[in-house]
Amino acid sequence: MLVLGHRTSEWCGVAPALEEDIALANIALDLIGQAKLWLEYAGEVEDAERTANTLAFRRDFYDFRNLLMLELPNEDYARTIIRHFLFDAFQVPWLEALAASSDETISSIGQKTVKEANYHLERSQDTVVALGDGTEESNTRMQKALHDLWPYAGEMFQDDEIDRMMQGESIAPLPSSMKKAWELRVERVFNDAFLILPDSDFSHSGGRQGIRHTEHLGHMLASMQFLQRAYPGASW
Amino acid sequence: MVTLKAPTIDQIWDWLEEVPDPEIPVISVVDLGVIRDVLVDGSSVEVIITPTYTGCPAMSVISFDIEKALAKKGVTELTLKTKIAPPWTTDWLSEKGRARLEEFGIAPPLKSGSPERCPQCKSSSVELVSQFGSTPCKAQWRCRDCFEPFDYFKCI
Numbered sequence: 001m002l003v004l005g006h007r008t009s010e011w012c013g014v015a016p017a018l019e020e021d022i023a024l025a026n027i028a029l030d031l032i033g034q035a036k037l038w039l040e041y042a043g044e045v046e047d048a049e050r051t052a053n054t055l056a057f058r059r060d061f062y063d064f065r066n067l068l069m070l071e072l073p074n075e076d077y078a079r080t081i082i083r084h085f086l087f088d089a090f091q092v093p094w095l096e097a098l099a100a101s102s103d104e105t106i107s108s109i110g111q112k113t114v115k116e117a118n119y120h121l122e123r124s125q126d127t128v129v130a131l132g133d134g135t136e137e138s139n140t141r142m143q144k145a146l147h148d149l150w151p152y153a154g155e156m157f158q159d160d161e162i163d164r165m166m167q168g169e170s171i172a173p174l175p176s177s178m179k180k181a182w183e184l185r186v187e188r189v190f191n192d193a194f195l196i197l198p199d200s201d202f203s204h205s206g207g208r209q210g211i212r213h214t215e216h217l218g219h220m221l222a223s224m225q226f227l228q229r230a231y232p233g234a235s236w
Numbered sequence: 237m238v239t240l241k242a243p244t245i246d247q248i249w250d251w252l253e254e255v256p257d258p259e260i261p262v263i264s265v266v267d268l269g270v271i272r273d274v275l276v277d278g279s280s281v282e283v284i285i286t287p288t289y290t291g292c293p294a295m296s297v298i299s300f301d302i303e304k305a306l307a308k309k310g311v312t313e314l315t316l317k318t319k320i321a322p323p324w325t326t327d328w329l330s331e332k333g334r335a336r337l338e339e340f341g342i343a344p345p346l347k348s349g350s351p352e353r354c355p356q357c358k359s360s361s362v363e364l365v366s367q368f369g370s371t372p373c374k375a376q377w378r379c380r381d382c383f384e385p386f387d388y389f390k391c392i
Contacts, residue, residue: 019366019376026368033291037320108321113290115323115392123367 001038002056003217004070004087005031006224008080016077023123027084030116037109044105057228061217068207069152071217078131078138078145085128086149088121089185090156093178102170125189132193139194146190147198154203157182243311248274248281255305258297259371262340265298269328272319280313281306286324289372326391337389343377345391354379355386 008028015021039052064071070087074080095117098110131138157179166172190197206212227234243251252274255265265271265285273284283302287295299316306314326345329337334344343351343362353360359381366376367390374387 019368022370022376023366023368026372029291029293029372030289031291033287033289037290104321108323112287112320112323115325116289119367119390119392 001031002035003064003066003220004083005029005035006220007070007072007074008084010074011080020077024080027120027123030120034109034113034116037113041105041109053228057225058232061213061221062210064213064217064221065208065210066217067152067155068204068212068214069149069155071207071214071220072149072152073216073220076141076145078141079148081124081127081131082142082145082149084120085124085189086153086186087156088117088124089189090178090182091117092121093181094175097173097178101172106171128189128195129193132190132195142193143195146195150198150200151202152204154201155205155207158203158205158208160209242279243276243281243309245274245276247309248276248283248306248311251305251309252283252302255298255301258294258301259373260337260340260342262336263329263333265302267330267333267336269324269326269330269333270298279311280315281311282315282317284317284319286319288324290320292372294371324392326389329389341386342374343386343388345389347391349391351377351386351388354382354384356384357382 005028008024008031011021011024012028013021015024035056036052039055043050043052043055067087069083072079072083092114095110095114098106099114101107101110128142132142133139157176159174159176163172163174167174187197249266249271252271253264253266257263257265257268260268268288270285270288271283272286273282275282275284283306285295285299285302302316303314329345337344338355341355343353343355346352350364351362354362357379359379361380362377363380364375365378365385368374369376369387373390375390376385377388378385
């Protein structure tokens with residue numbers, strides 16, 4: 001969430017239209033605000049005196065646990081829109097499930113953030129249809145973005161040891177259990193958008209476990225973490 | 237011995253009524269619905285607030301304004317607590333707050349997700365410009381009759 005929030009904030013001032021610029025800046029703000037809630041709680045659970053700020057700004061790339069899809073550079077605007085839609089379509093049912101978590105804090109963060117995620121999904125879904133069913137150029141660029149990002153989408157549904165432990169304690173469902181409903185939604189929306197789903201099940205993996213990251217994450221962190229690296233502990 | 241009279245819960249609510257929302261100063265933080273509870277124990281006061289949007293930058297200003305306003309009234313022992321569940325909803329905007337928003341030119345939130353009418357000319361022929369606006373809580377709309385753009389307070 002932090003990684004996608006930062007990537008989204010990179011559009012601030014350079015998005016293709018003023019309304020898009022404002023929308024993305026607001027979405028970035030929501031995502032970073034949500035990341036703060038999760039990281040604050042992670043710091044509390046870890047109990048090693050790391051705050052949301054330490055976790056965000058003082059960890060190196062190999063300590064980050066995030067979906068590889070979210071750290072890829074923005075590049076084309078079509079890629080930003082497709083990425084948001086693929087992610088939002090997973091986030092909404094995922095956060096709804098977390099709202100029912102046996103853990104009180106996770107449940108309250110889920111209840112709070114799902115409302116924002118719903119609003120994001122509404123927009124990214126409409127924009128996918130508008131651009132897919134737009135001009136020949138917008139359709140071509142959306143199709144290319146979908147083709148480029150598709151091999152990263154499957155990582156959202158890969159279960160690991162921690163997921164299985166959390167499911168055992170009714171803290172969170174298995175990510176894989178979200179896949180069917182997600183597929184139905186994206187198929188329907190891409191169909192409305194005249195976009196063709198790539199015919200491949202291949203998926204990159206390892207970002208959520210910190211086994212690997214793309215070469216892009218380090219560059220992103222160099223810019224995101226600059227201030228805390230140059231002036232450790234700075235506050236205002 | 238002279239002691240200052242401890243504030244009552246009602247007094248604290250009245251004082252909070254005077255703290256304006258930093259982005260939309262025509263409504264108070266109480267009208268906005270972010271004050272969830274006020275507890276008084278002798279001279280110590282606890283105010284429980286809830287954020288509107290998780291990333292809303294105005295929340296830290298709101299906390300600071302509350303501290304300042306209560307300090308002016310002589311409250312020295314103040315604890316501000318943030319509580320996120322149950323999550324804030326636009327249902328918590330007061331009736332007075334909704335009326336003031338419209339007077340100010342911001343269409344108040346409706347369950348349907350769209351504004352009822354243009355806050356300027358009251359025409360019901362309005363269209364969406366963008367789901368996002370100048371602050372996290374607003375969307376941009378336009379009136380088809382008077383052509384004025386206006387802010388709509390998003391319904392969440």
